[in-house]
Every structure is written in structure tokens, then in C-alpha cells.
Amino acid sequence: MLNRVVLIGRLTADPILRYTQSGTAVGSFTLAVNRMHTNQNGEQEADFINIVTWGKTAENCAQYLHKGRLAAVDGRLQIRSYENREGQRVRVAEVVAQSVRFLERSQQNHEQQKSNSRGGQAAKAPQAGSDSYGDDPFADDLFADDLPTDAADAAFPF
Incomplete structure (x- = not known):
């Protein structure tokens, strides 16, 4: 059996970060696709x-x-249900992310990179073996310019 969802979209609001009683980070956001x-x-x-x-992914998001x-x-579809305050059963569909890729650089990061290239300073290179959740979350991520313009050319690397 297979339960896999791959989505690309824009956030409708800033992510919300909370912590469970045991201290595990859990985040949520809505993606407009x-x-x-x-x-x-x-x-x-x-x-x-x-x-x-969940976890470090939630904190980074x-x-x-x-x-x-x-x-x-990239994640899995989860359907859960709960009872609301009025005593009615409510079903919720959500995607539990296994990984999240940041497809655009933030404006601040983009301006800093421009400034570094004009000032002759080299941008900090990512350390070998680091992943997108290390010190530089954009080190190995795709960017909007890397995405194919024709859906027929789309080959997602995840």
C-alpha cells in the first residue's frame, strides 16, 4: 500500500509552532496549491x-x-476525527509532512547574498554532508527558477 502526497504551493499565513507536553515541536500551516x-x-x-x-522540521518551518x-x-495524507464543543463528530484531512523544501529565498537572504557578492565577500559555503535543515536551510533546496515551466517537463526530485 502507498500513502504519499507531494505538493507545491504558497503559504496562506505564517506557520504556527507549538510544543507537546513532552517537549516535541509540532507545527501547522496551510498551503494554497x-x-x-x-x-x-x-x-x-x-x-x-x-x-x-513535527520536530526540527516544524521549528525550521x-x-x-x-x-x-x-x-x-512531501508527506502522507492523514484523516482524523474528533468531537467538537457542540458534541458533533468532525473529520479532518491533513498532510503530515515528512520533508518540506523551501523553494524561494527570503527577501532578506536574497539581499544579503547580493550584498556579499558586490562587497567581494564569499557567501558561507555549506559544510560537507549537511542537509537542508542545517545552518543554511537553503543550501541544497530547489528555487523557483529551477522549476520547469511546462508540466510535461516536471520531474520532481523527491
């Missing part, structure tokens, strides 16, 4: 998908992702 086709009026529609992150930023999420 455009549909492949337009509606009858020629307008682009989007789905708004709830994302849950809270620190580096902000409203409007483009991100890729």
Missing part, C-alpha cells in the same frame, strides 16, 4: 491544504517560512 486547469470562467482555482510538521513563500511538501 493551484489546480492544473482553470474553471469555466478561465480563472485559476486553488485548494487550501492543511500541513502538519516556523523560523524560515512566511506567508506567501513557495514551498514543497
Whole structure:
């Protein structure tokens, strides 16, 4: 059996970071993902998908992702239910992220990199063996310019 979801979209708001009683970080945000086709009026529609992150991924998302930023999420679909305050059973669908890729550099990071290149200073190189969740969360991530423009050319590396 297989339960895998891969999404690319923009955050609708800044991520929310909380901690469980045992101290484990848990984050949540909503990703707006455009549909492949337009509606009858020629307008682009989007789905708004709830994302849950855990541990260091949750902390990094809270620190580096902000409203409007483009991100890729690789995870699994989870359907859960709970009883609300009115005593009604509510079902919730959400994606539990196994990994989150930051597909755009933040404006601050982009300006700092420009400044470093103009000032003759070399940008800090990532350490060997580090992953995208090390000191530089953008070290090996895809950026918007790297994404294919034609859906037929899309080959996702995750």
C-alpha cells in the first residue's frame, strides 16, 4: 500500500509552532496549491491544504517560512476525527509532512547574498554532508527558477 502526497504551493499565513507536553515541536500551516486547469470562467482555482510538521522540521518551518513563500511538501495524507464543543463528530484531512523544501529565498537572504557578492565577500559555503535543515536551510533546496515551466517537463526530485 502507498500513502504519499507531494505538493507545491504558497503559504496562506505564517506557520504556527507549538510544543507537546513532552517537549516535541509540532507545527501547522496551510498551503494554497493551484489546480492544473482553470474553471469555466478561465480563472485559476486553488485548494487550501492543511500541513502538519513535527520536530526540527516544524521549528525550521516556523523560523524560515512566511506567508506567501513557495514551498514543497512531501508527506502522507492523514484523516482524523474528533468531537467538537457542540458534541458533533468532525473529520479532518491533513498532510503530515515528512520533508518540506523551501523553494524561494527570503527577501532578506536574497539581499544579503547580493550584498556579499558586490562587497567581494564569499557567501558561507555549506559544510560537507549537511542537509537542508542545517545552518543554511537553503543550501541544497530547489528555487523557483529551477522549476520547469511546462508540466510535461516536471520531474520532481523527491
